Amino acid sequence: MIKLQIVGNLGRDGVVREVNGKNVINFSVAHTERFRDASGNQQERTTWVDCSYWTDRIAVAPYLKKGTLVYAEGTPTAEAYTGRDGNNGVALRLRVSNVQLLGGAPRAENGSVESTGTQEYASQNGAEVGDDLPF
DSSP states (O other): OOOEEEEEEESSOOEEEEETTEEEEEEEEEEEEEEEOTTSOEEEEEEEEEEEEEOSOGGGGGGOOTTOEEEEEEEEEEEEEEOTTSOEEEEEEEEEEEEEEEEOOOBOTTSOBOOOSHHHHHHHTTOOTTSSOOO
């Protein structure tokens, strides 16, 4: 068995769907690596992982907001594709078995901190933030 662990920021909000009577939360995680090349120039490489979390614990979905730092682990697959521009590529996908929020509120484009909906979700469901969280 191959297991992949990734820490990164969500590239989009988690989306809950029902497929054949089962719930799945789809989201993407980006990990950016910064390094210097052989010439000493600063380089940046971002790896995107499309994630599918098949679970009955869909209460975690409101917390999966774009920009949130997460840890995800599961079984990876890679799929070859041809992009609209005609270039070939590989999509990295992860069938998630475990996801954990690592904190860090998402930031708006202007740099201000956005609400992740945690407080709103908790108050709508009669819970205090930090009490009886669904994950």
